[in-house]
Amino acid sequence: MTLADGIWHQIFNFENYGELLTLVRNSLIAGAALGLIGGLAGVFVIMRDLPFAVHGISELSFAGASAALLLEMNIVAGSIAGSLIAAGTIGLMGTRARDRNSVIGIIMPFGLGLGVLFLALYKGRAANKFGLLTGQIVAVDTPQMSWLLGTSAVVLIALAVLWRPLTFASADPDVAEARGVPVHALSIAFMIVLGLAVALSVQIVGALLVLTLVVTPAAAAARVTASPVLLPVLSVVFAVASIEGGILLALGSSIPISPYVTTISFTIYIVCRLAGTHRTRRWGARRTTPQPT
Numbered sequence: 001m002t003l004a005d006g007i008w009h010q011i012f013n014f015e016n017y018g019e020l021l022t023l024v025r026n027s028l029i030a031g032a033a034l035g036l037i038g039g040l041a042g043v044f045v046i047m048r049d050l051p052f053a054v055h056g057i058s059e060l061s062f063a064g065a066s067a068a069l070l071l072e073m074n075i076v077a078g079s080i081a082g083s084l085i086a087a088g089t090i091g092l093m094g095t096r097a098r099d100r101n102s103v104i105g106i107i108m109p110f111g112l113g114l115g116v117l118f119l120a121l122y123k124g125r126a127a128n129k130f131g132l133l134t135g136q137i138v139a140v141d142t143p144q145m146s147w148l149l150g151t152s153a154v155v156l157i158a159l160a161v162l163w164r165p166l167t168f169a170s171a172d173p174d175v176a177e178a179r180g181v182p183v184h185a186l187s188i189a190f191m192i193v194l195g196l197a198v199a200l201s202v203q204i205v206g207a208l209l210v211l212t213l214v215v216t217p218a219a220a221a222a223r224v225t226a227s228p229v230l231l232p233v234l235s236v237v238f239a240v241a242s243i244e245g246g247i248l249l250a251l252g253s254s255i256p257i258s259p260y261v262t263t264i265s266f267t268i269y270i271v272c273r274l275a276g277t278h279r280t281r282r283w284g285a286r287r288t289t290p291q292p293t
Contacts (some may be wrong), residue, residue: 001037016214026145027204030256031247033152034200034213034242040159042239043232044190047170051215053090053191056104057198059111060086062207064199065132066118075132080199086111087195089190104213115207133206148203151196158193165191204243207260212262213239220269225274238268241289 044055062081068075090103119132169176169183177183194214201210217238221231246261 008189012293013169014126021251024251027247028144028244030148031204031243032240033205035217035243036200036236037152037155037159038213038243039217039236039239041155041172041230042214042216042220042235043192044166045194046213046218046222047167048187048190048195051211052101052104054194054198054211054214056090056108056111057086057110057195057204058082058207058210059115060130061111061195061199061202061210063111063114063118064149065202065207066115066122069132069167070118070122074144074147076144076199076203080147080196080200082111083195083199083202084192087191087198088188103169132202144203148200151200155193155196155200162186162189162193197206200293203245205261206256209258209262212258212265213243216265216269217242220265220272223272238265238272242268 026071045051061079061083064085065075067073067080067082071078086107089107090100112235115132165176165181166186166189167187169181173183197214198210201213205213218231218235218236221234225231225234241260242265245264246257248258250257
């Protein structure tokens with residue numbers, strides 16, 4: 001076997017694929033739930049210009065999960081606790097974009113440093129350490145599944161309640177505030193919801209690549225539509241396709257799941273960007289073409 005064949009076999013290996021599918025049943029269910037909440041939350045992340053906040057929250061989520069791993073506690077609970085601390089801090093201290101980015105820039109290295117410390121103290125399996133950073137495919141057991149689905153339900157209910165006023169506040173905060181919409185309270189509430197969504201995403205794609213699930217699908221959808229109905233639908237479809245496709249491709253390989261998810265998500269974004277650019281050029285050409293009298 002040549003070196004190229006060996007690398008290809010590591011990346012894509014479908015031997016005994018049917019038997020392996022049973023190992024990722026929980027991951028596929030969790031992936032669908034995470035794709036749903038990640039796609040919906042991502043719409044507001046794009047509207048409110050919060051991709052940097054997602055990364056900052058993921059670092060403290062990683063620290064919380066690492067602490068839980070060290071203390072032999074529930075990793076999902078630890079991840080959620082870390083995310084909520086970060087989200088609450090950003091929401092309370094970062095009322096303006098400049099302040100918010102400064103707070104995030106402080107939180108990120110602190111969270112990453114704590115996470116590295118906890119993992120250095122942890123003497124268990126190296127795969128558990130690596131999985132918190134780059135994602136795991138068969139690590140979703142039944143207790144974690146209950147946490148994931150339960151928290152996903154909380155996020156979905158919160159988004160359903162907040163959707164209309166949050167959309168108004170995100171699109172035009174000044175007008176929304178003038179009409180009595182509690183813009184600041186909505187901002188804090190969404191940061192908490194975003195913290196929960198990020199914490200759940202860390203369990204599958206890892207702390208370093210949460211952006212590919214919470215940001216990229218919504219950014220891709222925004223390239224092809226501005227419809228308030230179609231945008232969240234496409235964002236969810238892209239997120240679910242990325243994570244489920246990543247799980248299925250990574251199943252037979254020795255590579256972590258994250259490169260597959262990120263590659264699918266990035267490919268979708270490139271296709272949508274090209275489609276959006278083509279549509280814009282066609283629309284511009286139609287507007288500049290002289291109409292017959």
